[in-house]
Amino acid sequence: MAHIQLKNISKTFGNHTALTGLNLDIADGEFFVLLGETGAGKTTTLRMIAGLEKPDEGQIFIDGADVADWGAAERDVALVLQQYSLYPRYTVRENLEFPLKPKIRRIEPDEIKTRVDRVARTLRIEHLLDRKTDRLSGGEMQRVSIGRAIVRKPRVFLMDEPLSALDAKLREALRTELKNIQMNLGQTFLFVTHDQIEAMSMGDKVGVLNHGRIVQTGTPYEIYNNPRDTYVASFVGSPPMNLIDGKLVNGRAVMAPLNFELPFAGGAKTSAATDGRPLVFGIRPEDVYLESGAPVEARVHDVENHGVEKILTLRVGDAMLRATVPARTDVEIEQPVRFAWDPDKVVLFDKGSGISLRHAG
Amino acid sequence: MAAVTTSAERSLNKLAIVGVLIVTMIFLAPIYWIASTAFKPRNLATTIPPTVVFQPEISPFVKLFTKRSQLRTAPTPEQYAAAPWWERLVFDGGEKVVRSGRGEVQWSGYPSRFMNSLIVAITSTILAVGMGTFTAYGFSRFKIKGEQDLLFFILSTRMLPPVVVAIPMFLMYRAVGLNDTHWGLIILYTAFNLSFSVWLMKGFMDEIPKEYEEAALVDGYTRMEAFFKIVLPEAATGIAATAVFCFITAWNEYAFALIMTNRRAQTAPPFIPSQVGSGLPDWTVIAAGTFLFLLPVAIFTFLLRNHLLRGMSFGAIRK
Numbered sequence: 001m002a003h004i005q006l007k008n009i010s011k012t013f014g015n016h017t018a019l020t021g022l023n024l025d026i027a028d029g030e031f032f033v034l035l036g037e038t039g040a041g042k043t044t045t046l047r048m049i050a051g052l053e054k055p056d057e058g059q060i061f062i063d064g065a066d067v068a069d070w071g072a073a074e075r076d077v078a079l080v081l082q083q084y085s086l087y088p089r090y091t092v093r094e095n096l097e098f099p100l101k102p103k104i105r106r107i108e109p110d111e112i113k114t115r116v117d118r119v120a121r122t123l124r125i126e127h128l129l130d131r132k133t134d135r136l137s138g139g140e141m142q143r144v145s146i147g148r149a150i151v152r153k154p155r156v157f158l159m160d161e162p163l164s165a166l167d168a169k170l171r172e173a174l175r176t177e178l179k180n181i182q183m184n185l186g187q188t189f190l191f192v193t194h195d196q197i198e199a200m201s202m203g204d205k206v207g208v209l210n211h212g213r214i215v216q217t218g219t220p221y222e223i224y225n226n227p228r229d230t231y232v233a234s235f236v237g238s239p240p241m242n243l244i245d246g247k248l249v250n251g252r253a254v255m256a257p258l259n260f261e262l263p264f265a266g267g268a269k270t271s272a273a274t275d276g277r278p279l280v281f282g283i284r285p286e287d288v289y290l291e292s293g294a295p296v297e298a299r300v301h302d303v304e305n306h307g308v309e310k311i312l313t314l315r316v317g318d319a320m321l322r323a324t325v326p327a328r329t330d331v332e333i334e335q336p337v338r339f340a341w342d343p344d345k346v347v348l349f350d351k352g353s354g355i356s357l358r359h360a361g
Numbered sequence: 362m363a364a365v366t367t368s369a370e371r372s373l374n375k376l377a378i379v380g381v382l383i384v385t386m387i388f389l390a391p392i393y394w395i396a397s398t399a400f401k402p403r404n405l406a407t408t409i410p411p412t413v414v415f416q417p418e419i420s421p422f423v424k425l426f427t428k429r430s431q432l433r434t435a436p437t438p439e440q441y442a443a444a445p446w447w448e449r450l451v452f453d454g455g456e457k458v459v460r461s462g463r464g465e466v467q468w469s470g471y472p473s474r475f476m477n478s479l480i481v482a483i484t485s486t487i488l489a490v491g492m493g494t495f496t497a498y499g500f501s502r503f504k505i506k507g508e509q510d511l512l513f514f515i516l517s518t519r520m521l522p523p524v525v526v527a528i529p530m531f532l533m534y535r536a537v538g539l540n541d542t543h544w545g546l547i548i549l550y551t552a553f554n555l556s557f558s559v560w561l562m563k564g565f566m567d568e569i570p571k572e573y574e575e576a577a578l579v580d581g582y583t584r585m586e587a588f589f590k591i592v593l594p595e596a597a598t599g600i601a602a603t604a605v606f607c608f609i610t611a612w613n614e615y616a617f618a619l620i621m622t623n624r625r626a627q628t629a630p631p632f633i634p635s636q637v638g639s640g641l642p643d644w645t646v647i648a649a650g651t652f653l654f655l656l657p658v659a660i661f662t663f664l665l666r667n668h669l670l671r672g673m674s675f676g677a678i679r680k
Contacts, residue, residue, distance in 0.1 A: 052575050072578040079579040084572035089594050102581035152580070 002063050002155040002188050003028045004049060009058035011044055011212075018044040019212040022058070026205075031182050031189045035199040036209030037235070042192040045209070046158050049190065051075045062155065073104060078149035080159040085145045086133040092144050093129040096120070099152045119151045122181070139170040150181065157182075157189045163198065175202055196236045200224065208232050224284075227347060230354040233282045239311055239322040242288065244281045245351065253281055253346070255319075262295060262341055278351035285311065287345035288323035290331075294340035300331050314339060392655070398648035403454055406644040420450035421645035425653070427451065428459040428467035471650055474632040479657065480543055481628055482611040485550035489607045490600055492551070493558025494566075498592065500559070501566035502574075512563070515556045523553060524616050531620055541622045549621070550611040557610075558603050565599025566592070601668030609658055629654050 006024040010017075019041045026032045034042045047053040049060060051072035060067050067075055078099070079085070086095050096116045100107045107115075120126045123143045128136060133144065142162055149157055162178075163171045179202050182189045193199055199206045200220040207217045208231075216228035227233040233241040246255035253262045290312075298314035298321065310329055314321045314337065323339060331337060348357045398406050400417035429451060436444070436452050444452065451458050459467040496515075500508060530549070531540065539545035569592060577587035593600075619631040633650045636642075662669060 050575075050579050052578065072575075073581040073583065075579075076581075077579060079576060081572050081576070084570040085576045087573065087591060098577070099580035102586070104581050148576075148580075 005061040007059045009055045011056050029186050031204045033199040033203030033206045034192045035206055040209040041212040043160055046160050046192050050077050050079050050158055076154050077156045078154040080145045080149050080162045082161045082165050088134045091130055096147050096151050115151050119147045123147050138166050159191045161193055228359045230349050239285050241282045241284050242321050246281055280349040282347035283341050285322040285324040287342040290337050290339050294338035297338050300333050300335045395648050395651050399652040401645055403645050421649035423447045423450050424646045425471050425649045428469050429456040430459055432457050474627055474629045478628040481546045485547045485611045486604055486608045488551040489554035489558045490604045493562045496559045497562035497566045500563050515559050518556045527620055541626050543626045554607040561603045565596050569595045598668045601665040605665050605669050
């Protein structure tokens with residue numbers, strides 16, 4: 001169990017700046033997901049906590065202790081990687097025993113056997129124990145990798161995209177399983193992913209990383225409903241939030257390039273300061289609805305049928321807008337429709353900085 | 362590839378097999394010549410055209426291992442009857458085995474030269490591959506200032522034909538007392554092979570995912586333990602391939618062995634041809650010596666053949 005703090009961490013590799021002034025606070029027993037695109041600095045952050053990389057600046061604390069001079073072995077963390085964390089020459093059992101056998105641990109052989117068996121039972125890999133790891137399927141391999149981590153009872157679990165190499169069905173199953181394991185162990189998990197669905201479904205807290213900076217930290221609910229800036233808004237959610245340029249004029253949202261207006265009365269707290277100022281209106285596709293008497297006309301550009309719902313791409317002028325509508329909605333491509341939005345759900349961003357007015361205030 | 366092989370493809374395949382067979386035969390012909398001469402009676406060794414069918418004999422090997430002198434008179438029947446079977450073979454060739462005053466058989470120089478070859482080749486291979494593996498690991502895993510320049514420097518030691526430095530080396534060796542010693546040759550061959558070993562091993566090390574060791578480091582192992590437990594077994598193929606190449610180089614080296622050694626530490630390559638000059642050349646004995654000399658490399662290569670194949674195709678297959 002551990003509380004992890006990163007203070008003002010910076011790291012560069014040659015000319016490439018991986019992290020700048022990164023601050024992170026992961027509470028004890030929390031399932032923290034670090035979400036970001038490839039190259040955002042997620043893995044670097046993880047490796048620094050593991051002790052495989054040293055920060056150029058800043059400090060890392062595990063349970064309040066500065067771990068700058070601690071090697072990877074002393075930090076007592078477990079690392080699960082996307083691949084290559086199993087040794088192909090070893091059987092599953094030998095792989096699971098491996099973390100228990102370093103000299104610094106001195107664990108009795110009986111104890112090792114008990115622990116390996118218990119972990120195998122938890123992960124339902126008992127029947128694989130004597131198999132060589134290169135003869136496992138992707139899902140089985142990742143199960144064993146997770147087993148290698150939990151067999152040791154480390155203070156922190158670090159997971160670097162452990163599910164990314166798996167196919168969709170398996171990923172879903174392991175997601176649930178991993179979350180269950182974390183709840184049963186009550187341990188601190190730091191999970192790195194570029195998949196926002198993983199982040200939203202697993203994380204107690206999510207940290208969104210962009211270009212080596214933490215853009216926003218919060219619960220999945222906060223991240224989804226109250227994104228700090230347009231980057232988070234467009235990165236989290238599938239399909240992403242609609243972002244439309246415009247301004248507020250007398251309580252109505254006037255979309256600048258498109259010349260359409262939507263009512264905004266009673267929407268997000270508006271003040272005189274916002275009136276007339278260039279803004280970006282953010283609206284989730286599920287908060288856009290079709291209605292015969294609605295104020296704006298659009299044409300259906302594309303229809304994606306997802307079973308429970310349909311995702312429509314609406315075209316207004318030459319701008320595109322996504323709307324999630326019930327599956328029973330009967331529309332055809334190029335059909336004219338009228339739409340409106342739920343003003344309460346609109347997030348306003350400053351056009352210049354991209355930062356949400358709610359966060360700026 | 363198409364699932365159906367056409368008859369044209371099939372006949373092309375057959376043609377390729379025939380081609381490969383012919384090439385293989387061309388390559389094997391000299392080895393067959395050596396091997397067959399090693400088992401021939403002396404009078405058939407140099408016939409023109411070469412004798413292909415003959416009764417194989419073991420006598421060249423007996424002669425190879427013993428010191429012999431020409432018989433002036435034929436052995437008496439008692440002498441002949443008292444001699445063991447192998448000595449009779451020598452008598453049959455018109456020679457006798459030299460014995461000491463107490464009647465002990467005198468060995469030829471060959472066994473000790475052969476041992477010297479083994480000692481020098483094995484030790485220098487172990488040293489070159491061992492040091493090469495560690496160096497390659499360092500280059501592969503750590504950021505080193507001027508890494509490219511250092512690697513180029515290591516490679517550049519191979520850019521000169523080694524014989525160019527033979528005379529200065531000889532003078533230096535004489536000054537420090539290294540000539541005609543095992544260590545002298547071992548140091549020399551290790552130096553020859555080291556750059557090759559570093560470069561080859563670096564390629565193999567680069568192919569081993571560093572995640573393996575990092576997982577071990579995080580699990581509580583030291584860098585050394587991770588190296589021996591994880592990296593070394595993974596690098597076994599590369600080590601085997603490198604070892605074969607280093608062993609062959611050290612085993613076959615002729616020029617320096619000829620210059621730097623004469624008795625105590627002389628290896629087999631300079632010794633075998635030196636036998637041509639003493640008395641009438643007995644080609645069967647020379648062939649027998651050469652044949653035995655070929656065996657260790659053949660065995661070593663055969664044992665490591667799977668690793669070697671991967672080593673040869675190294676770089677051609679990328680994951």
